[in-house]
Amino acid sequence: MRDPAGAWWPGSHQHAGHQGLSPPPPPEAKRDDELEEFDLPFFQRLALQLQVLVFSIVIRLTDLLLLLWRPRLLRPYLAIWWAEVRHTPYRARRSFEVIRALKTTGQRFRELIYGETPLMTALYVFKRAGVGPGSRLVDLGAGRGRVLIAARWLGAETRGVELIADHVTRVEAPLRAVGITLTVGDMLQTELGDATHVFTNWLALSPETKARLIERLRTCGPGTRIVTVTRPIEAEGFVRRSRHLMLFTWGIETVWVHEYQPASP
Numbered sequence: 005m006r007d008p009a010g011a012w013w014p015g016s017h018q019h020a021g022h023q024g025l026s027p028p029p030p031p032e033a034k035r036d037d038e039l040e041e042f043d044l045p046f047f048q049r050l051a052l053q054l055q056v057l058v059f060s061i062v063i064r065l066t067d068l069l070l071l072l073w074r075p076r077l078l079r080p081y082l083a084i085w086w087a088e089v090r091h092t093p094y095r096a097r098r099s100f101e102v103i104r105a106l107k108t109t110g111q112r113f114r115e116l117i118y119g120e121t122p123l124m125t126a127l128y129v130f131k132r133a134g135v136g137p138g139s140r141l142v143d144l145g146a147g148r149g150r151v152l153i154a155a156r157w158l159g160a161e162t163r164g165v166e167l168i169a170d171h172v173t174r175v176e177a178p179l180r181a182v183g184i185t186l187t188v189g190d191m192l193q194t195e196l197g198d199a200t201h202v203f204t205n206w207l208a209l210s211p212e213t214k215a216r217l218i219e220r221l222r223t224c225g226p227g228t229r230i231v232t233v234t235r236p237i238e239a240e241g242f243v244r245r246s247r248h249l250m251l252f253t254w255g256i257e258t259v260w261v262h263e264y265q266p267a268s269p
């Protein structure tokens with residue numbers, strides 16, 4: 005499901021129906037592209053699109069109003085927005101670069117589906133997770149870095165890792181100007197030993213990639229707070245501290261805060 009800007013809508017799981025006599029092909033026979041297409045009745049789709057539009061306007065206005073308290077951070081926020089206007093991140097292209105990146109990580113195209121966490125949502129959750137001066141927050145799969153602005157607001161050192169170079173190159177300079185680092189890289193290989201907080205909006209990841217990411221999260225130090233969007237970490241050693249129902253452009257979503265508590269050797 006896509007919003008008017010082309011973003012994905014979690015929770016909309018209705019696929020196009022197969023009306024003919026022949027049975028539908030098994031799921032594994034579908035291409036990634038087909039799996040991204042959903043079909044809803046016209047009025048239902050219209051209602052969803054309107055909902056997304058209203059949420060987007062409310063979120064943008066709230067983010068902008070909040071940033072009046074931190075005018076220094078308004079610039080990178082507007083730079084990310086402007087980059088979106090000029091070149092939408094919501095329509096992934098199978099460019100040579102993207103295919104090469106996927107070969108390196110062993111992921112599928114659909115795992116690159118883009119979606120952003122609103123600034124106000126990130127600010128609230130990070131505050132609840134204890135982010136503040138002295139914290140070091142890493143966003144795994146950072147997109148164009150909007151979340152990092154919230155962590156910076158709270159005084160944390162912030163770093164984002166994003167697989168798609170095109171996302172990074174469009175915004176890295178204005179982010180760097182306010183002390184935010186956004187780099188091209190594979191989050192499954194990222195060094196996490198010094199992080200106090202890790203954030204990942206991992207909704208689009210396959211179960212296999214999630215399992216690999218959880219193994220990577222095991223390289224965090226004990227006590228590291230890990231924030232995930234939509235689904236919690238279901239693995240030993242990750243203790244759920246809190247859950248929050250938060251606003252995203254596509255609706256209300258659950259955000260989970262965990263603490264990494266590995267069993268002592």
Ligand SMILES: C[S@@+](CC[C@H](N)C(=O)[O-])C[C@H]1O[C@@H](n2cnc3c(N)ncnc32)[C@H](O)[C@@H]1O
Nearest residue numbers: 116118119120121145146147166167190191205
């Ligand atoms: C849903 S977006 C989240 C963006 C941002 N964290 C936010 O919440 O606003 C997920 C991002 O993860 C990136 N991604 C997927 N696999 C990755 C990998 N192995 N390494 C780094 N980034 C990855 C995608 O390209 C996409 O930009």
